[in-house]
Amino acid sequence: MDHGVMPTLIVEVHVPLLAAPDGTYPWIDTAEDFLAGLEQDTDGAEDYDDGEQHGDVYLFFLTGTHLAPVLAAASHLATLDGIPPGAFAMITDDDAEEFGLGRRIELPVT
Template sequence: MADTVVEIHVPLTPTPGLEPGAYPFPWIDQIEEFLAESEEDGSFEVADDGEEFGEVYVFFLRGADEAMLLGVASRVAALDGVPAGAFAMVTDNEAAEYGLGRRVGLPLT
């Protein structure tokens, strides 16, 4: 049976107001830290390293039911500094490409 995977897609939007020459996407590190701390309780896992995919940066969650994974994705999208326009794709571990599946707007309301 295939596992549920939630891909968190965050627009690759540079953070405004940074010093010249600063890394334009500090929110990527912020999300990675948040996910690492959140998965420590074992209720879900970060399935893979995040990566750039077109005009978004994608993070991967698995190891729990869809509601739990979407809840985590929603908290990610609500973090301070995370660009607006994030969304989740609900798929399974057998998906051959990113961005396939059911799209869910984030944060959840």
């Protein structure tokens, strides 16, 4: 019987890496500011790790004790002003060996 630690819930938010007309990505700062303000105690979700570019998407990482509030935060992130359309979430955990593994959820969740 394995008495190890349970994996940590991770929701990867995949946002198409689309630049503003001036070639910058101001929406990344908008999303990071939103994530920095989350607190698991009050929001049910929190920022898990720094975002990063992965191919043609930018990834943001959220965690929490329960899936519903984490998906709600992911949906909120996907609908912030300036966030490119087409974001989706991947439900995974910290044992995943690479990005993009798990169950795909279209954002925003309705």
